[in-house]
Amino acid sequence: QVQLVESGGGLVQAGGSLRLSCAASGRTFVGYAMDWFRQAPGKERETVASINWSGSSTYYTDSVKGRFTISRDNAKNTMYLQMNSLKPEDTAVYYCHAGSYWGKGTLVTVSS
Secondary structure, three states, X not given: OOEEEEEOOEEEEOOOXXXXXXXXXXXXXXXXXXXXXXXXXXXXXEEEEEEOOOXXXXXXXXXXXXXXXXXXXXXXXXXXXXXXXXXXXXXXXXXXXXXXXXXXXXXXXXXX
């Protein structure tokens, strides 16, 4: 059974940091890009960041550029999202995505 499991969410004050992890099990994602999405209350799910298989190419939505860093460790079948200088508008459920698979999400709440 293929699973993507996110962890690392929580409550943090504005300006703080969190590191999200996405652990894949049941298969490897050789050759696949992986992504972080987020969905805030009442809003559509949006792409936050993407990374290609080798990690040589990344994409960030404009609102997180310079604050978030996506990375992956293929040996551990795990993807990360380092989030710094967090803002209240970053509050959302963050989802991991690879191929046709989605994690269940981890909640990030940033207080002002």
